[in-house]
Amino acid sequence: MARECVDVLGPAGYGAVQVSPPHDSMSKGGSVWWDVYQPARYTLTSKFGDENAFKNMIDACHGAGVKVHVDAVVNHMTGQGSTSYGGYSFSKYNYPGLYSSWDFRNSPSCVIDDEDYKKNGWRVQNCELVSLADLDTGSGYVRDRIAGWLNRLTALGVDGFRIDAAKHIHPDDLAAIKAKLTGSPYLHLEVIYGEGEAVQPSQYTGIGDVHEFVFGRKMKEQFTGQIKWLRTFGESWGLSVPADRAVTFVDNHDTERKDASKNDATLNYKYGDTYKLANVFMLAWPYGTPRVYSGFTWSDKEAGPPSANGGFVTDTDCGNGRWTCFHRQMAGMAGFHKAVAGTSVADWYDNDDNVIAFSRGNKGWVAINNGSGSVTRTFTTGLPAGTYANVAGSGSVTVGSGGTASVTVPAKSAVAVHVGGGPTPTPTATPSPTVSPGRVAASFNANATTYWGQNVFVVGDAAELGSWNPANAVALSAADYPVWKATVNLPAGRTISYKYIKKNPDGSVTWESDPDRSFTTPATGTVTRTDTWR
Ligand code: ARE
Ligand code: CA
Numbered sequence: 001m002a003r004e005c006v007d008v009l010g011p012a013g014y015g016a017v018q019v020s021p022p023h024d025s026m027s028k029g030g031s032v033w034w035d036v037y038q039p040a041r042y043t044l045t046s047k048f049g050d051e052n053a054f055k056n057m058i059d060a061c062h063g064a065g066v067k068v069h070v071d072a073v074v075n076h077m078t079g080q081g082s083t084s085y086g087g088y089s090f091s092k093y094n095y096p097g098l099y100s101s102w103d104f105r106n107s108p109s110c111v112i113d114d115e116d117y118k119k120n121g122w123r124v125q126n127c128e129l130v131s132l133a134d135l136d137t138g139s140g141y142v143r144d145r146i147a148g149w150l151n152r153l154t155a156l157g158v159d160g161f162r163i164d165a166a167k168h169i170h171p172d173d174l175a176a177i178k179a180k181l182t183g184s185p186y187l188h189l190e191v192i193y194g195e196g197e198a199v200q201p202s203q204y205t206g207i208g209d210v211h212e213f214v215f216g217r218k219m220k221e222q223f224t225g226q227i228k229w230l231r232t233f234g235e236s237w238g239l240s241v242p243a244d245r246a247v248t249f250v251d252n253h254d255t256e257r258k259d260a261s262k263n264d265a266t267l268n269y270k271y272g273d274t275y276k277l278a279n280v281f282m283l284a285w286p287y288g289t290p291r292v293y294s295g296f297t298w299s300d301k302e303a304g305p306p307s308a309n310g311g312f313v314t315d316t317d318c319g320n321g322r323w324t325c326f327h328r329q330m331a332g333m334a335g336f337h338k339a340v341a342g343t344s345v346a347d348w349y350d351n352d353d354n355v356i357a358f359s360r361g362n363k364g365w366v367a368i369n370n371g372s373g374s375v376t377r378t379f380t381t382g383l384p385a386g387t388y389a390n391v392a393g394s395g396s397v398t399v400g401s402g403g404t405a406s407v408t409v410p411a412k413s414a415v416a417v418h419v420g421g422g423p424t425p426t427p428t429a430t431p432s433p434t435v436s437p438g439r440v441a442a443s444f445n446a447n448a449t450t451y452w453g454q455n456v457f458v459v460g461d462a463a464e465l466g467s468w469n470p471a472n473a474v475a476l477s478a479a480d481y482p483v484w485k486a487t488v489n490l491p492a493g494r495t496i497s498y499k500y501i502k503k504n505p506d507g508s509v510t511w512e513s514d515p516d517r518s519f520t521t522p523a524t525g526t527v528t529r530t531d532t533w534r
Contacts, residue, residue: 001017001057001060001061001316002056002057002059002060002061003060004017004316004327005017005057005060005061005063005064005066006060006063006064008327008328008331008451009061009064009066009327009331009334010061010063010064010065010066011064011331011454011504011505011506011508011510012331012332012334012335012451012453012504012505012506013334013335013337013338013339013505013506014066014292014327014331014334015066015067015338016066016067016068016069016159016160016186017061017066017067017068017069018069018070018071018160018162018291019057019068019069019070019071020036020048020071021036021037021039021070021071021072021073021164022044022046022048022054022070022071022153023039023040023041023042023043023044023046023073023149024039024040024041024042024043024044024045024046024084024085024086024088025037025038025039025040025046025047025078025084025085026038026039026040026078026080026081026083026084026090027047027081027083027084027085027310027311028081028304028311029310029311030047030304030307030308030310030311030312031302031303031304031311032302032303032304033253033302033303033304033305034302035047035081035304035311036073037073037132037164038073038076038077038078038079038080038081038132039073039074039076039077039078040081040084040086040088040090040095041084041086041088041090041095041097041098042098042145042148042149042152043086043088045084045085045087045088046085046086047085047307047312047313048313049312051156054156055156055157058156058157058158059157062157067159067160067186068157068158068159068160069158069160069161069162069186069188070153070158070161070162071161071162071164072149072150072153072161072162072163072164073164074135074137074146074149074150074163074164074169074177075129075134075135075137075164075165075166075168075169076128076129076132076133076134076135076165076168077090077092077093077095077099077104077132077133077135078090078132078133079092079128079130079131079132079133080092080131085311085312092133093133098145099135099142099145102136103135103136103139103141103142104133104134104135104136105126105127105134105135105136106128106133106134109127109128110123110126110127110128111127111128111130111131112124112127112128112129112168116198117194117197117198117199118194118196118197119198120198121198121199124167124168124198124199125167125168125169125170125199129165129168134168137169137170137173137174138170138173143173143176143177143180144180146177147177147180147181150177150185151180151181151182154181154182154183154185155182158185159185159186160185160186160187160188161185161186161187161188162188162189162190162211163187163188163189163190163208164190165190166189166191166204167190167191167192167199167204171203171204171206171207174189174204174207175206175207178207178208186208186209187207187208188208188209188210188211188247188289189204189207189208189209189210189211190211191203191204191210191211192211192213192264193212193213193214193240200240201240201241202240202241205241205242205245209241209245209246209247209289210240210241210245210246210247211246211247211249211252212239212240212241212246212247212248212249212288213240213264214237214238214239214240215239215246215248215249215250215282215287215288216248216249216250216251216252216255216266216267217263217264217265217266218233218237218239219250219266219267219278219281220265220266220278222278223267223271223274223275223277223278223281223370224274226353226354227277227281227350227354227356227368227370228350228352228353228354228355228356230281230285230356231348231350231356233285233287234287243286243287243288244288245288246287246288246289247288247289247290247291248287248288248289248290248291249282249290249292249293250266250267250275250278250279250282250293251266251267251268251275251293252266252291252293253293253295255268256268256269256293256295257298257301269295269297269324269326273412273413274370274412276329276330276414277368277369277370277412277413277414279292279329279330279333280330280333280366280368280392280414280416281368283330283333283334283336283337284333284336284337284340284358284360284364284366284368285345286340286344286345286360290337292326292327292330292334293326294323294325294326294327295323295324295326296322296323296324297321297322297323297324305322305323306322306323328451328452329451329452330452331451331452331454331505332391332392332416332421332451332452332453332454332505333391333392333416333452333453334505335391335418335453335504335505335506336364336366336391336392336416336418336421336505338506339363339364339418339419339420339421339506340360340361340363340364340418342361343360343361343362343363343364344360344361345358345359345360346358346359346360346361346382347359347365347379347380347381347382349367349379349380351375353371354369354370354371355367355368355369355370355371355375355409356368356370357379357409359380359381359382359383360382360418361382362382362383362384362419363383363418363419363420364416364417364418364419365379365381365382365383365397365416365417365418366392366414366416366417367379367407367409367414367415367416368409368414369409369410369411369412369413369414370412371411371412372412373411374408374409374410374411375408375409376406376407376408376409377406377407378404378405378406378407379404379405379406379407380403380404381397381399381403381404381405381417382403383399383403383405383417383419384399384403384419385399385400385401385403386398386399387399388417388418388419388421389417389421389453389455389505390415390416390417391416391417391418391421391452391453391505392413392414392415392452392453393413393414393415393452394478395415396417397415397417399417420506420507421453421505421506421507438491438492439489439490439491439492440489440490440492440521440522440523440524440525440526440527441487441488441489441526441527442487442488442489442490442496442521442526442527442528442529443485443486443526443527443528443529444458444474444476444484444485444486444487444488444498444500444529444531445483445484445485445528445529445530445531446458446476446483446484446485446500446531446532446533447482447483447484447531447532447533448482448484448500448502448532448533449482449533450478450481450482450502453504453505454502454503454505455476455478455502455503456475456476456478456484456500456501456533457470457473457474457475457476457500457501457502457503458473458474458476458486458488458498458499458500458501459472459473459474459498459499459500459501460496460497460498460499460516461496461497461498462490462491462494462496462498464488464489464490464491465488465496465498470501470503470509473501474486474488476500484500490521491521492521492522492523492524493520493521493522493523494520494521495518495520496518496519496520496521497516497517497518498516498517498518499511499512499516499517500512500531500533512533512534513534517529517531
């Protein structure tokens, strides 16, 4: 996570990252993902690492301008097991040094039934969620322990909390815990909307933002149907909390695992381009605070993430197929979301089927083709004239003086451009046919991995390479990705220093590491530099 904050999340413009529950939890030795939702004690000795690693992660993320949110599991403790990842021994209702049986609502103990959700709000908040020992959040002692845990995290630098199973904590209890918090961490609550249920999301909006589960359900419905209907998307669609209180998402770690036939199922990474396009829409349309979900790949829905030595999660590798690293695919759109903040939707277009386009003020424009055929037309973009990089894919869009642009949107893809993402100069991929005397054609071939919205340039001490000014660097073409290429005419017989740089969706620049690269151009002919990003 620390690495990802520095390399990807920060440069892309993501505002925050929500991490998995970091408390010491019951251990199922790596066989399942959900043991982390059974807290054993409030220490940072989890399957994800220890307190040092956690603190380093926070510092690295803050250094990259990314806030850190923690998934806080405070409605309950465990329902099974006896040993934690940190080597602590406990039993249900008995956590030495922390809680004993009287801190739970277990006399008489009851377990929430499916029909309780509609009929009995008291049982939803006081009985056990899937047999997990339900904390007596009405007790001062319990409230102090919970607030103490959250305050320790705040002291380490945590900026916000997802409150797990908030629906199962009475709003008055949650408000009392909130009143004991130091600072003002951002709270977002998991209160799942269910039609006709006794406990409703609207009862919690006075405490924090609320996860809008209707959003993901609607995204699945529309993107597996016709997206032209999204023109009117908003609160009137039966969303459960107002936009300014909603955290939106296409899926989360629970909904991605629901059987597709269930009405609370959502899209997930297995839907490929359809999933991607729904996320593009979420980041482009003004509704709520969007959250992109990034997890690990699975076929068994119980299976845990890649781990070793009894379930300790190994470092994420975005190249081995075990992790979706989906946040990388949305990196360009995170920059788009940030760039268009505060603007409204205009210039709506749809083809009466599965292609839509709209602008966000004079800051951004997006086209989404959820259909099976490519579409080429002249769109009104609302943008100032210029050439902009497509941050939802590859290539660029040239907007004319009237704000219109002729754009091709291939089937199942999107084009998104925004002001400030940096107009990409047209790649000078082809050498000019005649090389004037005293000059030689130098080809730069750089093997560089990028995420969506990032582009590679070469910059150096020659005027033709921008005289070390990134703004005048030469764009490389991604046509042979991961090898980025350009050919530049350089003075013959001269020693040239250069480096490759990446321009990020938010306009910032990432430089290769030192030292500078250098070579001497020949007296005549051509020269090719074959390099790997470092
Ligand atoms: C596991 C086993 C259980 C066992 C239990 C205790 O699967 O068989 O009884 O352990 O030993 C996750 C997993 C659970 C897992 C649990 C603890 O999903 O399977 O139980 O971890 O390890 C309701 C809640 C909502 C909750 C969902 C799952 O309202 O808060 O159920 N979501 C959060 C997390 C989950 C997590 C927990 C809570 C527990 O996101 O990942 O559970 O910390 C309607 C209602 C919803 C209701 C839903 C149930 O839609 O409107 O409110 O959600 O039905 O499907
Ligand atoms: Ca409860």
